[in-house]
Amino acid sequence: MPAEAIVEVRGAGKSYDGTVEALRDVSLALPQGGLSTLLGPSGCGKTTLLKIIAGLIPPSAGEVWVKGKKVDGPGPERAFVFQDFALLPWATVLRNVAFGLELRGVTPEQRHDIARGYIEKVGLKGFETSYPHQLSGGMRQRVGLARALAVDADIILMDEPFSSVDEQTRRKFQEELLDLLKIERKTVIFVTHSIEEAAYLSDQIVLLSPRPGTVSRIIHPAIERGGKNPDEIRRDKNYLDVVDEIWQILKRYVV
Amino acid sequence: MAQQRFVWPLISFVFVFGLWELAGRWPISLAFPPFSKTALALLRMTVDGSLPKAYLSTLQPLVIGIVLCGIAGIGFGIGMGLSRTIEWFSLPIFIILQAAPMAAIIPLITYIYGIGLTAKVLAVVVLAAPVVVMNSYKGIRNTNASLVQMCRAFLGTRRQEVVKIILPHAGALIFAGLRLGLAMGFIGIVIAELMITPTGIGDLISYHSSVADYPEMFAAIFSIIALAALAIHGLERLERKLFPPEIRGA
Ligand SMILES: Nc1ncnc2c1ncn2[C@@H]1O[C@H](COP(=O)(O)OP(=O)(O)OP(=O)(O)O)[C@@H](O)[C@H]1O
Ligand SMILES: [Mg+2]
Numbered sequence: 001m002p003a004e005a006i007v008e009v010r011g012a013g014k015s016y017d018g019t020v021e022a023l024r025d026v027s028l029a030l031p032q033g034g035l036s037t038l039l040g041p042s043g044c045g046k047t048t049l050l051k052i053i054a055g056l057i058p059p060s061a062g063e064v065w066v067k068g069k070k071v072d073g074p075g076p077e078r079a080f081v082f083q084d085f086a087l088l089p090w091a092t093v094l095r096n097v098a099f100g101l102e103l104r105g106v107t108p109e110q111r112h113d114i115a116r117g118y119i120e121k122v123g124l125k126g127f128e129t130s131y132p133h134q135l136s137g138g139m140r141q142r143v144g145l146a147r148a149l150a151v152d153a154d155i156i157l158m159d160e161p162f163s164s165v166d167e168q169t170r171r172k173f174q175e176e177l178l179d180l181l182k183i184e185r186k187t188v189i190f191v192t193h194s195i196e197e198a199a200y201l202s203d204q205i206v207l208l209s210p211r212p213g214t215v216s217r218i219i220h221p222a223i224e225r226g227g228k229n230p231d232e233i234r235r236d237k238n239y240l241d242v243v244d245e246i247w248q249i250l251k252r253y254v255v
Numbered sequence: 256m257a258q259q260r261f262v263w264p265l266i267s268f269v270f271v272f273g274l275w276e277l278a279g280r281w282p283i284s285l286a287f288p289p290f291s292k293t294a295l296a297l298l299r300m301t302v303d304g305s306l307p308k309a310y311l312s313t314l315q316p317l318v319i320g321i322v323l324c325g326i327a328g329i330g331f332g333i334g335m336g337l338s339r340t341i342e343w344f345s346l347p348i349f350i351i352l353q354a355a356p357m358a359a360i361i362p363l364i365t366y367i368y369g370i371g372l373t374a375k376v377l378a379v380v381v382l383a384a385p386v387v388v389m390n391s392y393k394g395i396r397n398t399n400a401s402l403v404q405m406c407r408a409f410l411g412t413r414r415q416e417v418v419k420i421i422l423p424h425a426g427a428l429i430f431a432g433l434r435l436g437l438a439m440g441f442i443g444i445v446i447a448e449l450m451i452t453p454t455g456i457g458d459l460i461s462y463h464s465s466v467a468d469y470p471e472m473f474a475a476i477f478s479i480i481a482l483a484a485l486a487i488h489g490l491e492r493l494e495r496k497l498f499p500p501e502i503r504g505a
Contacts, residue, residue: 056404074408086405090423090502100409133501
């Protein structure tokens with residue numbers, strides 16, 4: 001492990017209603033400042049695992065430790081980007097982005113100031129007064145991302161943040177995300193369906209087996225990013241090897 | 256476009272009133288006056304003050320009753336939606352009340368409260384409250400689970416969850432309940448005036464009917480129907496303005 005673990009999952013399991021077993025005995029360590037992805041077939045429990053780490057769902061077994069403390073609910077050091085955006089339909093982009101700060105009692109001027117900054121960073125400048133229904137899916141996801149960044153948490157939990165955008169936009173977002181994370185120095189846990197995305201973005205890839213989700217492999221892509229542009233990285237031998245390695249594992253799960 | 260909005264309703268009014276005029280002149284019954292005579296009677300009653308006076312005594316208990324429902328009914332419905340305990344002991348009652356023909360108990364009110372203002376207000380409340388309470392309850396219950404979870408993820412307290420997520424989300428349904436409640440309130444007040452306290456518009460209807468002034472009777476009936484329709488239509492428009500479908504997130 002290159003850096004100290006900021007999140008540790010120890011033997012986590014989850015059964016919904018005592019019947020549907022979504023996760024079984026998952027143990028993970030997520031390095032500080034790194035980007036880890038959770039990858040696995042649909043329904044394998046990725047969202048469930050992410051929400052357990054977020055403290056939104058209690059695990060049926062095992063425990064989660066964040067920054068040396070046992071998780072028993074959401075905390076200020078974690079922020080969540082939801083798969084379904086979870087934006088207030090009756091609030092403007094500005095209020096949505098500032099909502100986490102609003103809940104914390106930050107004054108309107110202060111929180112709107114901060115929110116404006118992140119709205120610009122995610123490329124939504126000019127849409128401050130728009131409502132979610134006036135935005136495209138990709139724009140809504142960026143509102144959700146800006147909201148998570150605005151509360152200045154150390155750990156950002158992202159549930160398929162790029163699922164509703166086309167391939168070109170997705171690549172652009174990935175670049176922007178990498179840049180942003182470099183500047184903001186966040187630890188990111190990222191759920192995705194895309195092997196390429198996982199290989200391209202991650203320091204650590206956690207492969208989950210089909211339901212009940214267990215850790216089937218942890219891969220640390222050692223892709224040399226320094227000084228290379230995105231297209232060179234995508235032709236990098238390490239990158240291609242990682243993509244192939246993941247595919248060899250995942251294709252066994254596809255029937 | 257703006258003109259069209261007025262043209263079609265106008266055509267439909269002309270059509271309906273025209274048919275009414277024809278049917279009244281034919282005549283299908285001696286007790287059915289044509290539109291023109293009814294309109295004249297309406298004018299007469301307005302000028303001689305009997306109609307305004309009747310409405311004063313009809314609208315007072317209606318407004319009081321609806322305001323009561325608006326405060327207590329909505330409050331109770333919200334409480335039912337938020338608290339399992341309140342839900343547990345009161346939901347069955349309101350399910351029965353909503354399904355039951357509540358008009359049947361209006362005569363009972365007279366036994367207890369006599370024939371004054373209280374009885375009329377109660378008649379309105381008895382009819383309007385169930386739908387107001389149930390709509391508020393359903394509004395709270397149908398809350399968006401994903402938004403509530405988002406609120407928790409960003410460290411919202413239970414209070415913030417209610418004030419910033421659940422209530423705004425339920426607003427449209429609660430308001431719709433108030434509108435349906437008003438419609439029921441109109442029914443309640445007319446029944447009360449026809450059956451228990453001979454005052455107001457109900458009295459005007461039954462009096463003119465008993466002395467065979469059919470145009471006056473119809474004018475009174477027509478006026479209360481028109482008033483109810485206008486009031487409810489007004490609330491519906493207000494509802495759409497306050498809670499446009501695209502931002503209410505229901
Ligand atoms: N609230 C719930 N109640 C019951 N079962 C649930 C609930 N949430 C999820 N499940 C079940 O748990 C399993 C894992 O769900 P989860 O949403 O974590 O999967 P996922 O890996 O995120 O899937 P996807 O890639 O499609 O988003 C699924 O089989 C799902 O049916
Ligand atoms: Mg999911």
